[in-house]
Amino acid sequence: MDSRQLHYxxxxxxxxxxxxxxxxxHMTQPSLSLSVRRLEKDLDVQLLTRTSSGVEPTEAGRYLYSVASQIGQEMEQARAHLHDIASGAVGRVRLSVAPEFNWGFLPDILLRLRREAPDVELTVIDPAPAETLANVQEGRSDLGLMITSDVSDLQRRYGDTLVVETVATLPLQLALPERLSHLPSPVNIADLREETLIIPFAHPSFIGLPEILEVYWAAHPEFRPYRIQKVSTLQTAVPLVSGGVGVAYVTGVAQSFTTTRVHYRDIPDPPPPLHTALLHRRDAFLSPAAERLRLLLLDCVPGQGR
Incomplete structure (x- = not known):
């Protein structure tokens, strides 16, 4: 007994x-009759009987018709669901994303994904960049979105195991507390050496803001601050700036989660920009739902282009 016989x-x-x-x-009557007879022989039961009004199912035939109808519906549902999976309309995706994107960018992605593929189940975590890298490498996340100062360095280090895509360029600005809101834009960094500079920790797994600042200060020693406060991420710096602890180099993304007590100023001779990198494992199959999200991320990540 197979699905074709049941359909017949x-x-x-x-x-x-x-x-x-x-x-x-669209078949001959003898072929159809033969198929039904074979089905009856396989099941060792009579399924149909001829009457003056036409062909009628026996009691066994009525039962099989009910079962066959249910199987047919389930097969249609399976076919439709498989089509949805193949098109990325359903599925599960795990995303590790830089905390900086939680306010002004990630909500837009979630809303767009919900509109385009409401049955995709997206799990989002926002760890520090080094953990995002590890999550993707070890298969805990399907996709990772992180901020780095050198995407090519990520590609050199991890290109054998990870696909690393440059998504956007993020120029740096300076975030100032309320007490420094009177300073013009662009701001003279040399005038702020007495202020505590809040920057993320350096990570051995990738090149970030601390490394490019060291190169920047080597070329411009007059810009090196006297005090540095290290924090876990760029996002952590903004509340500290708001509280008056100091100043911080941030990207334009930071303005999405700002308060009225944080003011942003351009820099006349800024450090090199940061970049957004999108990661996924090279040896792992990227599901259609994950591929849909990857394309959304490539299309929607804020910045000045790839």
Whole structure:
């Protein structure tokens, strides 16, 4: 017994005639009759009987018709669901994303994904960049979105195991507390050496803001601050700036989660920009749902282009 035989049998019952059923199925009546006889032989039971009004199912035939109808519906549902999976309309995706994107960017992605593929289940975590890198490497996340100062360095280090895509360029600005809101834009960094500079920790797994600042200060020693406060991420720096602890180099993304007590100023001779990198494992199959999200991220990440 197979699905084709069940379909033939159901059609005969629906049409109450082998002749009409054969026309519907675009096959000859003898071939259809042979298929039904083989089904009856396989099951060792009579399924149909001929009456003056047409072909009628026996009690066994009525039971099989009910079962076959349910199987047919489930097969149609399976076919539709498989199509949705293949198109990325359903599925599960795990995303590790830099905390900096939580306010002004990630909500837009979630809303767009919900509109385009409401049945995709997205799990989001926002760890520090080094953990995002590890999550993707070890398969805990399907995709990772992180901020780095050198995407090519990531590609050199991890290109054998990870696909690393440059998504956007993020120029640096200076975030100032309320007490420094009177300073013009662009601001003279040399005038702020007495202020505590809040920057993320350096990580051995990738090149970030601390490394490019060291190169920047080597070329411009007059810009090196006297005091540095290290924090876990760029996002952590903004509340500290708001509280008056000091100043911080930030990207334009930071303005999405700012308060009225944080003011942003351009820099006349700024450090090199940061970059957004999108990661996924090279040796792992990227599901259609994950691929859909990857394309959304490439399309929607804020910045000045790839």
């Amino acid at each position: 049998f159901r059609t005969v019952v629906d049409q109450r005639s082998f002749t009409r059923a054969a026309d519907v199925l």
